[in-house]
Amino acid sequence: MIKFEDVEVVYPNGFRGLSGINLEIHQGEFVAIIGLSGAGKSTLIRAVNGLVPYTHGTLSVGETVVDPKNKSKLRKLRSKVGMIFQQFNNVGRITVLNNVLIGRSAFTPTWRSLIGWYGHQDKEVAFQSLERVGIVEKAYNRAAALSGGQQQRVAIARVLAQDPEVILADEPVASLDPPTARKVLGDLRTIQRDLGITCVVNMHHLDLARDYADRIIGMRDGKVVFDGPTAEATDSV
Ligand code: ADP
Numbered sequence: 001m002i003k004f005e006d007v008e009v010v011y012p013n014g015f016r017g018l019s020g021i022n023l024e025i026h027q028g029e030f031v032a033i034i035g036l037s038g039a040g041k042s043t044l045i046r047a048v049n050g051l052v053p054y055t056h057g058t059l060s061v062g063e064t065v066v067d068p069k070n071k072s073k074l075r076k077l078r079s080k081v082g083m084i085f086q087q088f089n090n091v092g093r094i095t096v097l098n099n100v101l102i103g104r105s106a107f108t109p110t111w112r113s114l115i116g117w118y119g120h121q122d123k124e125v126a127f128q129s130l131e132r133v134g135i136v137e138k139a140y141n142r143a144a145a146l147s148g149g150q151q152q153r154v155a156i157a158r159v160l161a162q163d164p165e166v167i168l169a170d171e172p173v174a175s176l177d178p179p180t181a182r183k184v185l186g187d188l189r190t191i192q193r194d195l196g197i198t199c200v201v202n203m204h205h206l207d208l209a210r211d212y213a214d215r216i217i218g219m220r221d222g223k224v225v226f227d228g229p230t231a232e233a234t235d236s237v
């Protein structure tokens with residue numbers, strides 16, 4: 001599903017963010033990327049949807065080679081690859097429902113969506129997505145009025161509304177308290193199992209990775225230093 005072949009990222013200032021990355025992530029897998037701050041987790045995940053351009057090797061998602069220079073190809077790729085972030089990236093002053101509806105049109109805007117008009121089917125999908133993350137009763141609240149855990153669920157619902165094949169999550173639980181972090185990871189896990197969506201999730205904590213992921217990829221200094229089923233990840237990672 002996601003294939004890295006000798007992928008390297010050199011940032012414009014010459015800093016080598018990733019080197020010699022060879023990975024195959026299979027459809028429906030739940031993969032945790034772990035490592036210290038600065039290990040290259042975020043760079044790795046952002047390379048997949050072209051947010052960070054890679055400078056060597058080949059990176060592909062399904063049949064599509066990621067080509068950060070080809071804007072229309074990139075838009076198509078991003079419509080299949082949803083991304084969530086540590087800071088939720090919701091629009092605080094609009095409703096939860098409208099935040100989720102953004103996912104219906106973000107990468108394929110129509111004139112209707114540009115003027116904020118969504119059809120019956122869009123709304124149905126948005127409500128289904130909110131139901132899946134358990135916050136449908138917040139649909140008409142302003143996003144800013146929600147707790148951190150609820151806001152991250154809005155972000156997950158928005159990504160679900162775009163009907164993705166892959167969800168990339170860059171430290172999605174880093175700003176949540178431990179019990180809330182576990183609930184949000186549990187939601188992602190359920191989504192991955194029920195819908196067969198491939199999930200690649202960056203996190204700091206090995207214990208969380210162990211409890212929620214099928215596979216753990218450990219990074220350090222822009223390289224993969226461990227890759228194996230969760231059961232094989234020991235404290236020495
Ligand atoms: P992590 O997600 O594991 O904390 P990152 O992928 O964010 O690590 O960063 C890996 C390294 O790349 C860090 O040393 C960081 O400072 C560097 N880096 C990230 N973005 C840039 C950039 N735009 N330009 C130069 N260096 C960067």
Ligand code: ADP
Nearest residue numbers: 011013015037038042043046052086170171174
């Ligand atoms: P986080 O720890 O939340 O991942 P970072 O500090 O690593 O945040 O990065 C925040 C933003 O700054 C990112 O967009 C990253 O690409 C950029 N960045 C990080 N390190 C550098 C750097 N050395 N030079 C330029 N940009 C950087």
